[in-house]
Amino acid sequence: xxxxxxxxxxxxxxxxxxxxxxxxxxxxxxxxxxxxxxxxxxxxxxxxxxxxxxxxxxxxxxxxxxxxxxxxxxxxxxxxxxxxxxxxxxxxxxxxxxxxxxxxxxxxxxxxxxxxxxxxxxxxxxxxxxxxxxxxxxxxxxxxxxxxxxxxxxxxxxxxxxxxxxxxxxxxxxxxxxxxxxxxxxxxxxxxxxxxxxxxxxxxxxxxxxxxxxxxxxxxxxxxxxxxxxxxxxxxxxxxxxxxxxxxxxxxxxxxxxxxxxxxxxxxxxxxxxxxxxxxxxxxxxxxxxxxxxxxxxxxxxxxxxxxxxxxxxxxxxxxxxxxxxxxxxxxxxxxxxxxxxxxxxxxxxxxxxxxxxxxxxxxxxxxxxxxxxxxxxxxxxxxxxxxxxxxxxxxxxxxxxxxxxxxxxxxxxxxxxxxxxxxxxxxxxxxxxxxxxxxxxxxxxxxxxxxxxxxxxxxxxxxxxxxxxxxxxxxxxxxxxxxxxx
Amino acid sequence: xxxxxxxxxxxxxxxxxxxxxxxxxxxxxxxxxxxxxxxxxxxxxxxxxxxxxxxxxxxxxxxxxxxxxxxxxxxxxxxxxxxxxxxxxxxxxxxxxxxxxxxxxxxxxxxxxxxxxxxxxxxxxxxxxxxxxxxxxxxxxxxxxxxxxxxxxxxxxxxxxxxxxxxxxxxxxxxxxxxxxxxxxxxxxxxxxxxxxxxxxxxxxxxxxxxxxxxxxxxxxxxxxxxxxxxxxxxxxxxxxxxxxxxxxxxxxxxxxxxxxxxxxxxxxxxxxxxxxxxxxxxxxxxxxxxxxxxxxxxxxxxxxxxxxxxxxxxxxxxxxxxxxxxxxxxxxxxxxxxxxxxxxxxxxxxxxxxxxxxxxxxxxxxxxxxxxxxxxxxxxxxxxxxxxxxxxxxxxxxxxxxxxxxxxxxxxxxxxxxxxxxxxxxxxxxxxxxxxxxxxxxxxxxxxxxxxxxxxxxxxxxxxxxxxxxxxxxx
Numbered sequence: 001x002x003x004x005x006x007x008x009x010x011x012x013x014x015x016x017x018x019x020x021x022x023x024x025x026x027x028x029x030x031x032x033x034x035x036x037x038x039x040x041x042x043x044x045x046x047x048x049x050x051x052x053x054x055x056x057x058x059x060x061x062x063x064x065x066x067x068x069x070x071x072x073x074x075x076x077x078x079x080x081x082x083x084x085x086x087x088x089x090x091x092x093x094x095x096x097x098x099x100x101x102x103x104x105x106x107x108x109x110x111x112x113x114x115x116x117x118x119x120x121x122x123x124x125x126x127x128x129x130x131x132x133x134x135x136x137x138x139x140x141x142x143x144x145x146x147x148x149x150x151x152x153x154x155x156x157x158x159x160x161x162x163x164x165x166x167x168x169x170x171x172x173x174x175x176x177x178x179x180x181x182x183x184x185x186x187x188x189x190x191x192x193x194x195x196x197x198x199x200x201x202x203x204x205x206x207x208x209x210x211x212x213x214x215x216x217x218x219x220x221x222x223x224x225x226x227x228x229x230x231x232x233x234x235x236x237x238x239x240x241x242x243x244x245x246x247x248x249x250x251x252x253x254x255x256x257x258x259x260x261x262x263x264x265x266x267x268x269x270x271x272x273x274x275x276x277x278x279x280x281x282x283x284x285x286x287x288x289x290x291x292x293x294x295x296x297x298x299x300x301x302x303x304x305x306x307x308x309x310x311x312x313x314x315x316x317x318x319x320x321x322x323x324x325x326x327x328x329x330x331x332x333x334x335x336x337x338x339x340x341x342x343x344x345x346x347x348x349x350x351x352x353x354x355x356x357x358x359x360x361x362x363x364x365x366x367x368x369x370x371x372x373x374x375x376x377x378x379x380x381x382x383x384x385x386x387x388x389x390x391x392x393x394x395x396x397x398x399x400x401x402x403x404x405x406x407x408x409x410x411x412x413x414x415x416x417x418x419x420x421x422x423x424x425x426x427x428x429x430x431x432x433x434x435x436x437x438x439x440x441x442x443x444x445x446x447x448x449x450x451x452x453x454x455x456x457x458x459x460x461x462x463x464x465x466x467x468x469x470x471x472x473x474x475x476x477x478x479x480x481x482x483x484x485x486x487x
Numbered sequence: 488x489x490x491x492x493x494x495x496x497x498x499x500x501x502x503x504x505x506x507x508x509x510x511x512x513x514x515x516x517x518x519x520x521x522x523x524x525x526x527x528x529x530x531x532x533x534x535x536x537x538x539x540x541x542x543x544x545x546x547x548x549x550x551x552x553x554x555x556x557x558x559x560x561x562x563x564x565x566x567x568x569x570x571x572x573x574x575x576x577x578x579x580x581x582x583x584x585x586x587x588x589x590x591x592x593x594x595x596x597x598x599x600x601x602x603x604x605x606x607x608x609x610x611x612x613x614x615x616x617x618x619x620x621x622x623x624x625x626x627x628x629x630x631x632x633x634x635x636x637x638x639x640x641x642x643x644x645x646x647x648x649x650x651x652x653x654x655x656x657x658x659x660x661x662x663x664x665x666x667x668x669x670x671x672x673x674x675x676x677x678x679x680x681x682x683x684x685x686x687x688x689x690x691x692x693x694x695x696x697x698x699x700x701x702x703x704x705x706x707x708x709x710x711x712x713x714x715x716x717x718x719x720x721x722x723x724x725x726x727x728x729x730x731x732x733x734x735x736x737x738x739x740x741x742x743x744x745x746x747x748x749x750x751x752x753x754x755x756x757x758x759x760x761x762x763x764x765x766x767x768x769x770x771x772x773x774x775x776x777x778x779x780x781x782x783x784x785x786x787x788x789x790x791x792x793x794x795x796x797x798x799x800x801x802x803x804x805x806x807x808x809x810x811x812x813x814x815x816x817x818x819x820x821x822x823x824x825x826x827x828x829x830x831x832x833x834x835x836x837x838x839x840x841x842x843x844x845x846x847x848x849x850x851x852x853x854x855x856x857x858x859x860x861x862x863x864x865x866x867x868x869x870x871x872x873x874x875x876x877x878x879x880x881x882x883x884x885x886x887x888x889x890x891x892x893x894x895x896x897x898x899x900x901x902x903x904x905x906x907x908x909x910x911x912x913x914x915x916x917x918x919x920x921x922x923x924x925x926x927x928x929x930x931x932x933x934x935x936x937x938x939x940x941x942x943x944x945x946x947x948x949x950x951x952x953x954x955x956x957x958x959x960x961x962x963x
Contacts, residue, residue, distance in 0.1 A: 010734040250840040260773035262833040319773040328693035
């Protein structure tokens with residue numbers, strides 16, 4: 001008799017990994033990336049990334065010497081690309097926390113092939129994000145004022161400001177994400193240590209593995225710690241982007257002040273985070289031949305997740321629009337119909353808001369493009385999903401741009417209207433943060449196990465306590481019914 | 488998994504040919520009589536204190552009762568659809584409970600008839616402000632002059648009142664409510680200036696594209712149609728699978744789950760707008776649908792937990808439901824309780840922080856006239872206290888303690904719905920008719936639910952993932 005946990009083929013269930021995958025296959029596939037010479041593809045990505053990182057540093061130096069006037073920000077568009085980029089990068093990080101914490105609590109085993117990867121992205125994305133508000137203060141050398149340090153000057157942070165809450169939220173998020181990521185890494189670092197051929201490698205990985213020997217007691221502590229971190233991280237998934245949304249929603253700006261912002265921002269963050277995880281996963285999977293560990297089944301599930309979160313974001317857009325109309329509030333209607341939709345509500349010259357196109361870019365990328373994921377053919381087609389995830393990344397950037405700039409630049413008083421045009425520093429600095437992100441990310445891939453070896457092993461049928469009851473029969477049956485997914 | 492493997496599970500309950508069904512003469516076979524008696528008592532109270540007493544109050548009380556049972560239908564649909572969306576296994580054994588609750592959707596439609604009859608006949612006045620906005624047009628124009636004379640001290644405002652209609656409509660919303668807010672700050676019962684009246688009226692007229700009697704009724708019919716189709720589809724398909732054990736039925740339910748979720752989410756939102764948000768017709772909040780959804784999830788999870796524990800304690804379902812399932816239900820209940828707090832807090836905090844009068848008025852009404860007490864009870868009782876209680880693993884794994892937690896949250900959920908509806912009537916003054924309406928509507932609703940639970944298998948015995956649900960044990 002097959003055990004109850006065996007896949008029910010009639011329901012379209014199947015094992016996560018191709019039948020016949022052994023523990024050793026997983027260890028080999030993951031560890032060899034850090035042990036062999038980097039493939040050409042890695043260098044082809046790494047060198048341009050370092051170049052972009054250089055661009056970022058140059059932009060920052062230029063900005064510090066000239067002042068933030070080199071950005072396109074103006075009156076009334078006080079916030080523009082800087083805050084757009086900040087929110088976008090913070091959002092990217094959310095997939096990592098969601099996958100490692102919430103999907104763990106929901107016992108979604110398929111997360112094991114992508115969680116390590118996504119957690120690393122969280123850490124790097126938060127670093128990229130932090131650059132923008134730090135520079136946007138105008139005098140970054142005074143940024144330490146943001147910390148609640150008792151000081152002689154008697155300057156205290158304004159705890160009533162959501163911008164201040166943001167500082168705490170993001171710092172907590174970064175701290176917990178780093179610790180959680182590292183705790184999860186310990187058993188895998190020990191695996192690398194044990195496979196090391198050179199003494200230097202052994203020493204370094206040995207130190208990082210904190211003396212892990214894989215004893216029963218170690219595992220017990222580890223599992224407990226992992227559970228506790230998952231529980232601590234879960235509220236963080238919600239809190240960080242909710243507080244980012246408060247930066248806008250506590251104001252009285254039409255287009256900013258709306259009560260659905262907190263859950264809407266969280267859904268959008270998870271949506272964009274999944275998209276970037278998938279974009280990168282597809283590249284890495286093909287460069288390092290990870291097809292047997294990240295299967296089409298994983299990709300299919302991630303695409304479903306994006307479809308779901310994309311629809312939630314669409315729901316939020318719809319609610320904002322509906323209520324802008326339903327409220328009867330002329331300023332709300334103005335922002336949504338004139339500044340964004342470009343429908344009705346003409347200005348004195350009989351025109352729509354000049355940035356209306358950014359709203360259409362947002363809706364087509366975020367709401368329309370993911371609808372293709374209703375089709376299984378699209379969900380399992382690598383080129384299709386690659387293109388759609390890039391659309392989502394672009395769309396989510398536009399979402400923040402639409403919220404920030406199209407609310408600010410034409411608001412209550414026509415006399416104080418303005419426009420917005422990005423400068424080359426805006427563009428180059430944003431491009432440069434990709435350099436920072438990819439440099440860190442590519443180094444991570446080369447030196448750290450990019451897939452959680454121990455966790456993936458636990459999803460194999462041999463890892464189940466009752467496996468011996470049915471192992472050969474089941475493997476055989478699975479093998480007959482489901483050939484390994486071909487690509 | 489094939490049919491053969493189902494047999495050992497069926498044998499466990501062993502007593503009857505129909506596995507997992509409440510045995511004849513047992514508590515669960517006749518449990519429906521309890522809510523039925525309550526419904527009778529409710530009817531009596533409604534007649535004495537409502538129909539023969541305060542009919543206007545009865546309107547609010549009946550709406551409160553109807554929204555309460557409706558949130559259980561929402562919750563039931565949500566749990567069932569979510570389970571098919573995620574193809575989860577631990578919830579299989581308890582899925583029949585939300586299925587049965589949701590299947591009461593057409594009954595709620597019938598229970599809604601008195602409400603609609605009352606509103607359209609003019610006996611129930613809670614929507615009058617916008618329902619009759621067109622009818623009052625003529626009266627209003629005439630009335631303006633009188634106002635001018637009557638409130639001569641407020642000559643300044645009266646002068647401004649001469650402002651052209653165009654201006655009134657452009658700045659209507661904000662100016663009107665700035666006035667409204669000031670007036671209310673002075674004393675609870677607002678004394679409206681003529682200017683306020685004019686602008687308020689202009690705002691309502693602007694909204695008459697949505698808040699209009701015909702559209703409101705047609706939409707309601709549509710919502711009930713959708714809920715009935717969804718609920719009966721999942722209930723009947725699942726019941727059919729009990730008999731046929733057909734695996735394909737699971738695929739069929741799964742296939743329709745995503746579209747069902749979208750239809751459910753949209754109808755829930757707009758129903759919440761139509762029936763609850765519109766009680767304060769100039770108020771709006773984009774998160775409102777999500778808040779109602781969060782409360783509904785708390786309600787159904789508390790109810791499912793209560794029924795599951797009772798079934799276990801009375802030994803009706805053998806080992807099909809056990810402490811592992813209760814533990815998981817408890818975790819979800821805890822999670823959604825936090826989600827309720829998160830959405831409710833977001834709504835309150837953003838409105839409080841911005842302090843725009845047209846939005847703040849809604850919370851103002853819930854902080855005056857005794858409602859402050861109720862608001863604080865909800866903060867503590869619907870979140871703070873149960874947070875510390877339910878966070879404990881020990882509590883979630885002790886059936887009697889979990890039972891107390893679930894009953895507590897179920898009560899709080901009903902108090903929460905009361906808080907959405909009743910402050911619109913006036914100061915906090917619980918009346919027998921409130922209980923009467925709740926007993927009548929709730930009693931009828933649960934009499935049906937309990938009657939159904941007494942006759943169908945309490946576990947979806949045909950579900951192919953049932954064995955996994957039976958084997959379920961906690962990994963953490």
